[in-house]
Amino acid sequence: MKVRITHMKAPWPSGASVGQVVAFEGGEIAGWARGKCVPVGDDEEVNHTVAASREVVMTLSVDSAEVQEAFHGLRQEDLRRIEEAKAAFEAERQSLLAENASLRDLLAARDQLVADLQAKLAAGPTGGGDGTQQAGAERAALEAEAKALGVEFAPQIGDKALADRIAKKKAETK
Secondary structure, three states, X not given: OEEEEOOOOOOOOOOOOOOOEEEEOOOOOOHHHOOOEXXXXXXXXXXXXXXXXXXXXXOOOOOHHHHHHHHHHHHHHHHHHHHHHHHHHHHHHHHHHHHHHHHHHHHHXXXXXXXXXXXXXXXXXXXXXXXXXXXXXXXXXXXHHHHHHOOOOOOOOOHHHHHHHHHHHHHHOO
């Protein structure tokens, strides 16, 4: 089959240009040349020749059992990794829950100490003093309790901060 080149955007033979005639051996135009040339009569002079295209046939043989076995192996590995991740997650979750419970205990103990101190303050001085005696006695009681529990503190620490440290130490020793 003979064709005249109309567009160069194709793998034409070396030296071919628009307007030249190319003969395709085998009588069929190659797929890459379609739309880039027009058929001409047999009486046209040939400038270039293109060899007949050879089709390449590839056959891929896959052993189904082998593929299934490989897939099963990959799936088992993925399932193992998922189980490991679940176990690690659950361990971390349990650790955080335990830490949360401990913090809640500390808060409850601190709240109880604060409530006790507020109740004592609301009750006012007892035993006929001016209130500073009672406050001094309450401070002495807090310091004695802290020393008994082994809580370290500076002499200028406030009553609330000391009560918080005592509550924390009590929660730790439960």
